[in-house]
Amino acid sequence: MNVLERLERLLDREQFEKIKAIDNPELHRFLAEWIEWLEPDRVFVCTDSPEDELYVRWKAIYYGEERPLETPNHTIHYDNYYDQARDKANTAILTPGGRPLPYINTKDREEGLREIHRLMRGIMRGKELFVCFFVLGPRNSVFTIPAIQLTDSAYVAHSEFILYRKGYEEFKRLGRGARFFRFVHSEGELDDRKTSKNLEERRIYIDMEDETVYSVNTQYGGNTIGLKKPAFRLTINRAVREGWLSEHMFLMRVNGPHGRKTYFTGAYPSMCGKTSTAMISWENIVGDDLTFILPVNGVARGANVEKGVFGIIQGVNPEDDPIIWSILHSPVEIIFSNVLVKDGRPYWNGMSVEIPEDGENHSGKWWRGKKDSEGNEIPPSHKNARFTVSLEHFPNADLEALENPCGVEVGGIIFGGRDKDTWPPVREAFNWRHGIITMGAALESETTAATLGREGVRVFNPMAILDFMSVHLGDYIRNYLDFEKRVRRTPKIFAVNYFLRDENGEWLNHKLDKGIWLKWMELRVHGDVEAIETPIGYIPRYGDLARLFREVLNKEYTRKDYEKQFTVRVPELLAKIDRIEKIYREQVKEVSKEFYEILETERRRLSEAGEKYGDYISPFVLESS
Numbered sequence: 048m049n050v051l052e053r054l055e056r057l058l059d060r061e062q063f064e065k066i067k068a069i070d071n072p073e074l075h076r077f078l079a080e081w082i083e084w085l086e087p088d089r090v091f092v093c094t095d096s097p098e099d100e101l102y103v104r105w106k107a108i109y110y111g112e113e114r115p116l117e118t119p120n121h122t123i124h125y126d127n128y129y130d131q132a133r134d135k136a137n138t139a140i141l142t143p144g145g146r147p148l149p150y151i152n153t154k155d156r157e158e159g160l161r162e163i164h165r166l167m168r169g170i171m172r173g174k175e176l177f178v179c180f181f182v183l184g185p186r187n188s189v190f191t192i193p194a195i196q197l198t199d200s201a202y203v204a205h206s207e208f209i210l211y212r213k214g215y216e217e218f219k220r221l222g223r224g225a226r227f228f229r230f231v232h233s234e235g236e237l238d239d240r241k242t243s244k245n246l247e248e249r250r251i252y253i254d255m256e257d258e259t260v261y262s263v264n265t266q267y268g269g270n271t272i273g274l275k276k277p278a279f280r281l282t283i284n285r286a287v288r289e290g291w292l293s294e295h296m297f298l299m300r301v302n303g304p305h306g307r308k309t310y311f312t313g314a315y316p317s318m319c320g321k322t323s324t325a326m327i328s329w330e331n332i333v334g335d336d337l338t339f340i341l342p343v344n345g346v347a348r349g350a351n352v353e354k355g356v357f358g359i360i361q362g363v364n365p366e367d368d369p370i371i372w373s374i375l376h377s378p379v380e381i382i383f384s385n386v387l388v389k390d391g392r393p394y395w396n397g398m399s400v401e402i403p404e405d406g407e408n409h410s411g412k413w414w415r416g417k418k419d420s421e422g423n424e425i426p427p428s429h430k431n432a433r434f435t436v437s438l439e440h441f442p443n444a445d446l447e448a449l450e451n452p453c454g455v456e457v458g459g460i461i462f463g464g465r466d467k468d469t470w471p472p473v474r475e476a477f478n479w480r481h482g483i484i485t486m487g488a489a490l491e492s493e494t495t496a497a498t499l500g501r502e503g504v505r506v507f508n509p510m511a512i513l514d515f516m517s518v519h520l521g522d523y524i525r526n527y528l529d530f531e532k533r534v535r536r537t538p539k540i541f542a543v544n545y546f547l548r549d550e551n552g553e554w555l556n557h558k559l560d561k562g563i564w565l566k567w568m569e570l571r572v573h574g575d576v577e578a579i580e581t582p583i584g585y586i587p588r589y590g591d592l593a594r595l596f597r598e599v600l601n602k603e604y605t606r607k608d609y610e611k612q613f614t615v616r617v618p619e620l621l622a623k624i625d626r627i628e629k630i631y632r633e634q635v636k637e638v639s640k641e642f643y644e645i646l647e648t649e650r651r652r653l654s655e656a657g658e659k660y661g662d663y664i665s666p667f668v669l670e671s672s
Contacts, residue, residue, distance in 0.1 A: 087176035117391030188452035210355035230273025280517035315463035342533035362397035470544035482540025521637035582652035
């Protein structure tokens, strides 16, 4: 029996004809093998039709994975109380013999595939399998990567319809030429609340060889929405092999003088200001999370991998997040997950609105003061509670750039760190290699008491990508450095830090100041303003910032504030170089000689400046020297 005959036996006539219309024997083999293995009672194949998408939305409610809320088009989904985040311990990259990679959890490929097949054998008996086709990046473009998702979770399929571009017609167009990603997911057995039950057998395995991700016994989106972070590991691997960049970056438009549009990407670790930067109200968002950057005819061009937002809802309030707040209170299609619900309305931590004393949340029936089995008090919503919504509903979205098959030219790349005493608020690298090594590859975020219980710990997170790395970090950085050879003009590299404090622990910047740093970076991309050369790169001149503060924020910016913020802190900067060099020599190891040479050159510049001007160097001193 050939593959199509097997599929004809497994599917009803309507669903079979949908698959038969795609001329791709490799796809047919994949589907036949997995449908036979999973043993679903029913199979529904999603085309790009609105009717098929509506069917998935209806099934999410019918099967109890989502429930309608008071506002039309709003639904609530709950994950298991202990299935609220990416499961790092049970996520592994499958490598031959379990070959170790720095900072990556690896597992022997053959062993991992045997385990996943054991866990998934017949797991969909009594269930419906959804076969969904999507693409990463704009359709019919140089960025397009087709992907197929198999899942028995209508919630997962519904989420992907919001977050990703439909891909059934792309599969038909590409036919046998489609180099597609594969995602196989089962939520497993469900409990009475329709959440995954067998969490002790939760697994997320990424097979680089077949470009396939398997996830089982979990519903949380970061583990199950195949095209999100699971796919990110696959795209990083493909990008390093092929010489382009797959990055954990926003993509946004900064509006310059006389209607000029300049596009920036930005990589920031968690709690470092990524979303608030991308959502500055007077600029325009193209994407908030994942970006492809390709060399196209000698130009670095970027595209949003997605078309929607899977955003953390904690702390979203009308004062700090007016755009998101407005969207969350409008009748557009939104999935809320793991928030408190009372009388059909969602509530979450930090929303600046009075929260009810009881209701339902990720723990079930909830009341203020309720504790879990470990004795921890349960907050109204989980700190990782989410909202899922399409970017088309954002009034500040640059929808033309979002769907441009050529992407947009990337004028600048921003690396955002977090520390109280080292990096200045904004600076520009001397060149591409200086920026990649001393800014991107040296990225750190300082913990707060709220994150780990220990304040002031510097967490190493190069390019804000460490949690998702799927190749050796040395290879990843080498690909970044080599990218310079593939374009005529590289994007300018910038580093920002919004979290400087003074000797009394007071913030040196207001949260809206980041909008000024963006305007300055836009001017620097086009050479419109001069800058001060320092040992660590170029910093703004006081006069340029004072003008921007007046024009953009209608605010006076004092010389005193400028001097505090942009003082070059030699001891702290030298300590950081020592820290970063130690990490690479002891843990990463396989990086180029040039990497250490660039660090050493920066160390020498700082030491010489310190000898000449002292440990803390005023920007006014450097400007006049």
